[in-house]
Amino acid sequence: MKLDRRFLLRGTCQGAAAAMALPFLDCFLDTNGQALAATGERVPTRFNTFFYGLGLTKSLWVPKTAGLNYETTIQLKPLEAFKKKMNVFSGSRVMIDDNPNFQHWSGVGASATGISPSKTGLFDSKTIDQTVADVISRGSRFKSIAAACAGDPKQSYSSLGGANNLPAEASPLSLYTRLFGPGFQDPSRGDWKPDPQIMLQQSVLSVVAEDRKRVTQNFGASDKARLDQYFTSVREAEQQMAAELKRPDIEAKVTIPTAPDEMVVNSALPNMRLVLPLMARLGALAMATDQTRVFNLSISEPGSQMFVPGDPLGYHQSTHEEPLDPILAYQPRVARYNVYSMELFAAFLTELDSIPEGDGTLLDHSLVYGFTDVAFAKIHALDGIPVLLAGGASGRMKTGHHIVGDGNPVSRVGLTVQKAMGLSVDSWGGGSMETKSPYTELLA
Amino acid sequence: MHKRVLVAVLTVFVLAGMSQVPASSASGEVVSMRRLTEQEYRNSIADIFGKDIAVQGVFEPGKRIGGLVAASAAILSVTPVGFDSYSKMADSIAVQVTSEKARGRLVSCKPASAAQPDDACSAQVFGHYGLMLFRRPLTGDELQSRVKLAANMTKASGDFYTGLRYGLASLLQSSNFLFRIEVAVPGSGKDYRLDAYSRASRLSYLMWDTTPDAELLKAAQSNELGSPAGLAGQVDRLMASPRLDTGMRAFFSDMLQLDTFDNVSKDALLYPKWSVQLAAAAREETLRTTIDLALHDNGDIRELMTTPKTYINRNLAAIYGVPFNFDEEWVPLDFAPGQGRSGIVTQISMLSMFSHPGRSSPTERGVALMDIFLCEPTPTPPNNVDFSIVNNTDGPLKTVRERLMAHATNAICASCHTHSDPIGLSLEGFDTIGRHRGTENGQAIDVSATIQGKSFVGAQGLGRFLHDNPKYPACVARKLYSYAKGVDSQDVEPKDFKVAYKAFSDSGYRMRSLLKGMAESEDFFHAVPPVAAAKSTKLASQ
Secondary structure (H helix, E strand, O other): OOOOHHHHHHOHHHHHHOOOHHHHHHOOEOOOOOEOOOOOOOOOOEEEEEEOOOOOOHHHHOOOOOEOOOOOOOOOHHHHHHHHHEEEEEOOEOOOOOOOOOOOOHHHHHHHHOOOOOOOOOEOOOOHHHHHHHHHOOOOOEOOEEEEOOOOOOOOOOEOOEOOEOOOEOOHHHHHHHHHOOOOOOOOOOOOOOOHHHHHHHHHHHHHHHHHHHOOOEEEHHHHHHHHHHHHHHHHHHHHHHHHOOOOOOOOOOOOOOOOOOOOOOOEHHHHHHHHHHHHHHHHHHHHOOOEOEEEEEOOOOOOOOEOOOOOOHHHHHHHHOOOOOOOOOOHHHHHHHHHHHHHHHHHHHHHHOOEEOOEEOOOOEEEEEEOOOOEHHHOEOOOOOEEEEOOHHHOEOOOOEEEOOOOEOHHHHHHHHHHOOOOOOOEOOHHHOEOOOOHHHEO | OHHHHHHHHHHHHHHHHHOOOOOOHHHOEEEEEEEOOHHHHHHHHHHHHOOOOOOOOOOOOOOOEOOEHHHHHHOOOOOHHHHHHHHHHHHHHHHHHOOHHHHHHHOOOOOOOOOOOOHHHHHHHHHHHHHHHHOOOOOHHHHHHHHHHHHHHHHHHOOHHHHHHHHHHHHHOOHHHHEEEEEEEEOOOOOEEEOHHHHHHHHHHHHOOOOOOHHHHHHHHOOHHHOHHHHHHHHHHHHHOOOHHHHHHHHHHHHOOHHHHHHOOOOOOOOOOOOHHHHHHHHHHHHHHHHHHHHHOOOEHHHHHOOOEEEEOHHHHHHHOOOOOOOOOOEEEEOOHHHOOOHHHHOHHHHHHOOOOOOOOHHHHHHHHHHHHHOOOOOOOOOOOOOHHHHOOOOOOOOHHHHHHHHOOOHHHHHHHHHHHHHHHOOOOEOOOOOEOOEEOOEEOOOEEEEOOEEEEHHHHHHHHHHHOOHHHHHHHHHHHHHHHOOOHHHOOHHHHHHHHHHHHHOOOEHHHHHHHHHHOHHHHEEOOOOEOOOOOOHHHO
């Protein structure tokens, strides 16, 4: 039995609403009085992004050989455990066309949308996670979730386009509350039943959504678009409630922990090392219990302010002010910060890989798009911007490769991602970065 | 049966509310749509329902545009994440308002039966709160939909107040509450003017940072705000209230970028005295000093750059190096001339917000102060600058100044650094958390600077330079105008705030004169109608 909200509101349940509680619930039970149960659908493929600022050091991260069985490099060392479960892309280009190189932004926009941004701080289209979510998130409670491990809700590179970035949860506690606070029901428990409260809230949303028809004033183009966005958000809330009325199809073998404590969340590396695993774990559990299928985790702003206590410069200032070591020919302090970023990425993957699911792990049923803002932070260079892609996308992505981009646009990776996620899309990106060529050798 | 009652009630209500609305908002041009800021939302709820109604939830962040977060409210929308939060807050507020404890005070009528719908009573409640929340009367349809919702929910639950709760929650998460929708109607000739209710909102959020009170709404309804005398009467009333402090605190917080503190971290190893409490106190110190000078003393705003007066608490006293032997939490303090402090530019807030976690930054300080006080933003540096020399503290160049100067010998870099650095260099006598210091890496710090042909020494010289710079008060006027209208300050022309600025300078730069001059000038409610989205822009037709 497929439940449709309109049916519930306007159909037989509307009558039942008058008598409240129990008859209410009957709408959700099958003829045997069981809550609607798993339909035996296969585990969904999830999509994740991981954003870290300031890139990596070319001479230390790019493997010497292309293809399979490349030798792990110094800066990829923290990810060695996942070598067979990921692909690394070197030599990708960001083509800015007629736009300026917006420092620490052009690379973010290009990686996340395939389009060179026309303004700093704004995305010229919806970001890749939202494009993927449009297709894969149907039926899950949250279309997507973003979390920022340095404590700033603005550190989200998940956007509906324009200025409207989806704010990130900025502490483990707020992430927990959003995912597992009020409104959450553990699907692994035997006594799962829909909450009749939700039906009432749906009626409220229905009135709010219908306000759209009551608008009588004339709007200019941009304000009309903003009002449309508001009503799209209302519709998404309606979809969330519809999902909450239905027991997730998935059988998760996980336990939801109790709420984490309040903690200091900022750009100091020791704090990030405590916060990231907690956030990653919560995101992984949310995906395992099908609360969401898209999870975006960031560790910094594009010009990362990460700092090791005692270092008066911190990461971003170091990239600009630390001289190149005359013998090593790179910036040693910056290189250490690069490695810290990869260690945090590895901690994220570890959490995804620790949840068993069917014949593999959550990571095997996911794709994780790791991206950054620059190739060489010292001079804001964009050519060779690193992209790291982890997870097997439920077998649709071949892994273990080092792909040498050879000056190809970074958007080729994004298109490959969308193909692996099952989107029917032929091209992606804009301007010189518009591409119709995914890395077909990676697609199974 | 109850349907007939409803129609009758609605008719009475709608007639009472709508018939006198001059050029009603039902058919105007929307000229601005501003998402409520967190503080505007909180203040509005407190004023409508009382301070004991808890508002718990996360608000979507704004962005700073042209130096003001207020400008971003006019370009941001509500994302699904934001709506989820607004929706939960709406329900939580509605539950509190209709609770047994609060309903006696907040629900103005009693239902005929507590277990049955009472459309007359619910229409009265929604009509009243709808007007307060939407800042204009509800349309008949808006009201009727809520009355119907409440009746259905009452029938479902067997409780009148449960019905009220859901109806109220639907108003609280409506776009008409979450956005301040400013509507303009044709004025004399070709131009457009804000309608009466939009005027009331603009005045109220500017002056008090909250929703219009009953008297202001009445002045809108009677179109008193349409006449110069009526407008002046309301402006005077708003400005005479102590609540003007709240409104101007919100403005100065935005202009001085004090929200930046939310994301300032300092290196705890190098600066163990830094704490969240210290940051909060530093922000409060600056607001107290500013409001005291600008409003309570009706002082010359230029003196904000030079005044020795401030307020401190125990945390701040430790950084300023002054004893604190008081029982009160906050006490006034006059810095002695020898302490090298000068107005708010040398307060802990301004010094620490624009510095690195472990080190002061003359460039960041200079760039920020030029932008905040002189409305002169600095362009971003070229992409391929070599800053290495700035960092090498082991070399012969010991102080930041020496290293910056070396870097600025490059012609491209110099064009900007001669613009922004002098201000920052004159503040090098203070470290990244605002403590006074005389040396850096063992070398005495030179705090002399030359900018735009004027030479000065140290923070006190800087304070005097800003005090005497006519760009500073002009910048205050520009920012206030942009804040009030929700526009990018870089897009504003001097003529837009000419009348207000004249009142400001004629008064010897008193903030009250600027405010009054602005609110009463003809330009303030002038609007350019938007270019329509398409021929059929009415959303109803889609």
